[in-house]
Structure formats: C-alpha cells, structure tokens
Amino acid sequence: MSDTSTSSATPSTGAATYKIAVIGAGGKMGMRVSDNLVKTAHTVWYVENSPAGRQRTIDAGRELTDAATAVADADIVVLAVPDLALGPVTAELVPQLRSGAIVLTLDPAAAYAGLLTTRDDVIQAVAHPCHPSIFLQRETPEQWADTFGGIAAPQDAIAAIESDDQAKKAIVEATVRAIYAPVIDVHWVTIKQLAQxxxxxxxxxxxxxxxxxxxxxxxxxxxxxxxxxxxxxxxxxxxxxxxxxxxxxxxxxxxxxxxxxxxxxxxxxxxxxxxxxxxxxxxxxxxxxxxxxxxxx
Ligand SMILES: NC(=O)c1ccc[n+]([C@@H]2O[C@H](COP(=O)([O-])OP(=O)(O)OC[C@H]3O[C@@H](n4cnc5c(N)ncnc54)[C@H](O)[C@@H]3O)[C@@H](O)[C@H]2O)c1
Structure with missing residues (x-):
C-alpha cells in the first residue's frame, strides 16, 4: 500500500501533526470535535452542507471548505455525518481520497453493517467516546458539568482500525485524543467488538x-x-x-x-x-x- 502521509512534528511539543478533514462540522458531534480540533496544531478543514450547520460553523469562527478540497490531501477524514448518510457520503468522498488516507467514523453501526464504500488503499477506522465514568474522581465544577465528555471531564475512548500499520494507528489515536479530549486511555478493539x-x-x-x-x-x-x-x-x-x-x-x-x-x-x-x-x-x-x-x- 502506498503512503504519501505528510505528517510533521511541532517544535514545541514534538507531537506529530496531521491534516484532518471534518465532514458534518456543523452537527452535534461535528461541533464538539471541531471545538477541540481548533485547540490543536493539526491542519483542519471544516465541511458542512446544511445551511444551519454552515451557520453554526461560521458563528464558531471557523472557515468552511468544500468537500473535494478538504479530503484531497487529508491524512484522516472524520465523518461526523448521520449514520444514515454514511453510505452516500463515503460513496462520494472515498474515491477522492489520496492513497493511504484514513476514513474515521464516529459510530460502528454503518461500518459493521458493510454500508461504507471502501478502497484497498484507504483505511477504515471507527472511534467512539466512552463518556466520563460515573466513578471518575471529578475535581472542578467544569468537570462535574461535563457529563458528555470532550470539554473538561477526562474520558476513555474505544477505537478500531482495519489495518496493522502502526503509523496509521498512531494517526487515529492522535485524532481520537484530540477530538474527544481530555482522553485518558484509548482501548483498541475490532469493529465488530465496538458494535457489541x-x-x-x-x-x-x-x-x-x-x-x-x-x-x-x-x-x-x-x-x-x-x-x-x-x-x-x-x-x-x-x-x-x-x-x-x-x-x-x-x-x-x-x-x-x-x-x-x-x-x-x-x-x-x-x-x-x-x-x-x-x-x-x-x-x-x-x-x-x-x-x-x-x-x-
Ligand atoms: N450525537 C451523539 O451524541 C453522538 C455520540 C457519539 C457518536 N455519534 C455519531 O456521530 C455521527 C454524527 O452524529 P450527530 O449526532 O452529530 O449528527 P447530526 O445530525 O447532529 O450532524 C450531522 C451533520 O452532518 C451534516 N451533513 C450531512 N451530510 C453531509 C454531507 N454530505 N456533507 C457535509 N455535511 C453533511 C448535517 O448537515 C449535520 O450538520 C454519527 O455517526 C453518530 O452515530 C453521535
């Protein structure tokens, strides 16, 4: 499998940065993951097709990009669109991805059901937030208020990837830690186990x-x-x-x-x-x- 990934390291932290496209950036998860991605050093493109979602993205101070431009050079494409839209959206976008790119969905249902358009040289991954544990030792009012996670309360995340390539796994883990931050552990399972x-x-x-x-x-x-x-x-x-x-x-x-x-x-x-x-x-x-x-x- 060819790989033209262009990740780079930030001088201050040494952490690798990636090119990330968020599709559905103005939806519920799209807004959450985008609110966190803007705090990172990753290069991020925001894509949204509904007028309300586009307005939410703009109101949050983010610039919109068309899907073709956003996915063309992305290391990883985060599909924050409704599960029912994942079939048509992957049919449209997966053929446009560069070889070695990763498609990340935020729920295993459509991937496990085989509804996504796949490609031999495009890697499929899924990641779901665990949400902060009821047994989490919360220390601040912000952590207490953050029942969903992704704002202040630390949570774990579950991830699955259809590849043995450790470099791809690292990109998914970095993305998952960014979009669901603050993240304690990322637990790796299969897509079927994530559906279970x-x-x-x-x-x-x-x-x-x-x-x-x-x-x-x-x-x-x-x-x-x-x-x-x-x-x-x-x-x-x-x-x-x-x-x-x-x-x-x-x-x-x-x-x-x-x-x-x-x-x-x-x-x-x-x-x-x-x-x-x-x-x-x-x-x-x-x-x-x-x-x-x-x-x-
Ligand atoms: N909502 C949750 O609590 C939650 C939690 C975990 C995972 N998820 C998963 O996250 C994903 C998104 O769910 P959601 O609840 O955020 O959905 P949502 O309906 O709130 O948002 C989806 C967004 O995608 C946009 N969209 C649809 N088709 C598009 C396209 N072709 N191009 C660009 N934008 C497009 C819509 O306009 C909308 O703004 C789903 O896979 C869902 O299972 C949701």
Whole structure:
C-alpha cells in the first residue's frame, strides 16, 4: 500500500501533526470535535452542507471548505455525518481520497453493517467516546458539568482500525485524543467488538435502563402521587448505590433489597434477554437503527 502521509512534528511539543478533514462540522458531534480540533496544531478543514450547520460553523469562527478540497490531501477524514448518510457520503468522498488516507467514523453501526464504500488503499477506522465514568474522581465544577465528555471531564475512548500499520494507528489515536479530549486511555478493539459495545452493551442495555428509571420516576410521581422532590432525591441517591454496588461491589445489597430485586427481575426482565448478545440479534438491532430490512453478510 502506498503512503504519501505528510505528517510533521511541532517544535514545541514534538507531537506529530496531521491534516484532518471534518465532514458534518456543523452537527452535534461535528461541533464538539471541531471545538477541540481548533485547540490543536493539526491542519483542519471544516465541511458542512446544511445551511444551519454552515451557520453554526461560521458563528464558531471557523472557515468552511468544500468537500473535494478538504479530503484531497487529508491524512484522516472524520465523518461526523448521520449514520444514515454514511453510505452516500463515503460513496462520494472515498474515491477522492489520496492513497493511504484514513476514513474515521464516529459510530460502528454503518461500518459493521458493510454500508461504507471502501478502497484497498484507504483505511477504515471507527472511534467512539466512552463518556466520563460515573466513578471518575471529578475535581472542578467544569468537570462535574461535563457529563458528555470532550470539554473538561477526562474520558476513555474505544477505537478500531482495519489495518496493522502502526503509523496509521498512531494517526487515529492522535485524532481520537484530540477530538474527544481530555482522553485518558484509548482501548483498541475490532469493529465488530465496538458494535457489541455500542449499541448492545451501552445503548440497548445501559441507556434503556436510564430511560426506564425516568419512566419509573414519572409513574411514582404521577400514578402513585409521591411528591416529586422526594422521589427524585431517593432515586438519584439509590441509583448511585445501585451502580456502585452492582458494578463494583462497593457494599452488599441488604437481604430485603435482594428480595425486591428478584421481584423486579421476575416482573420486568424477559427470561431470554441475553439473546441480545448473539450475532443475529446484533444484526437485527443494527438493521433497525440503519432503517434496513436486514444486514447483508
Ligand atoms: N450525537 C451523539 O451524541 C453522538 C455520540 C457519539 C457518536 N455519534 C455519531 O456521530 C455521527 C454524527 O452524529 P450527530 O449526532 O452529530 O449528527 P447530526 O445530525 O447532529 O450532524 C450531522 C451533520 O452532518 C451534516 N451533513 C450531512 N451530510 C453531509 C454531507 N454530505 N456533507 C457535509 N455535511 C453533511 C448535517 O448537515 C449535520 O450538520 C454519527 O455517526 C453518530 O452515530 C453521535
């Protein structure tokens, strides 16, 4: 595989700098990653096609570039476009990339489902932020306020790359550390494993449980008539205890609590729920997310 990468080292830090194109720079993730990239020494081009997104980019003080110019010489192209747009966007842009360039998507669904246009001499990578841990030792008000990550609270990131080339891996890691900064660790997995983490582990299970907690709070207040402040207060504290005990074993649950937990599991959880960890169920989940009849393998 030919490689015409033109990375250079900044004299002050010695860290390599790269040419990075952000496609979808005015969207939710595009704005987040761009807000962080402007703080780096990397050369960055910002591309956005919707009027609202273009305006957001300009309002943030960033100059827009057309896609063809931005990707022509990029070491890495960050695709911050909606998952449903990744097929058409890669079909348009991948043929325009230089040999050895990297395409980085921010979610594994479309890559794992095989929806992206690929090229033998263009490297596919995916990186997703972990978001700051609930167990992170936060030290400042800014860190406490940054629940999503990428502003003040340190977080890990998960990355996958379809290449054994260590130089390419270094470009992805540098980009991931820049766009999701501050980053503690970058964990390397396969694209399939990233899809098993997100959606299965964290969206299908964890985010669903978060939404279920809100629904339970609503029922407690509106159906049972408990004052909202009391319900919210006891739920927030017990959610911390449930997660600290459940995930880390900080304290044992009480005997009465264990009986109530059994009642909850029998009443709420389906016996076959662990089928979500099977490959065919992951495909069904991804097909729903990507508005497809099924995933082709
Ligand atoms: N939103 C999140 O919390 C989150 C978190 C992690 C990963 N992601 C991933 O990040 C990616 C982007 O998601 P988002 O929520 O930021 O989407 P979004 O809809 O907020 O933003 C997408 C942006 O891309 C622009 N766009 C679409 N097609 C384009 C094109 N051809 N050229 C230039 N710009 C184009 C849109 O105008 C829009 O501004 C997705 O892969 C998503 O799964 C999102």
């Amino acid at each position: 983490l997100e959606p299965t582990l964290v969206e299908t299970v964890a985010c669903m449980i978060g939404a279920l907690l809100n629904e339970a709070l609503h029922e407690t207040v509106n159906t049972m008539g408990v004052p909202e402040a009391a319900a919210r207060s006891i739920l927030y504290g017990h959610t911390q205890v449930a997660l600290a005990n459940g995930l880390r074993g900080d304290n044992p649950f009480s005997d009465a609590c264990l009986i109530a937990m059994d009642y909850g599991r029998e009443s709420i959880i389906k016996e076959d729920w662990k089928k979500i960890f099977q490959d065919d169920e992951l495909d069904k989940n991804l097909a729903r997310m990507l508005h497809l009849d099924h995933i082709e393998r």
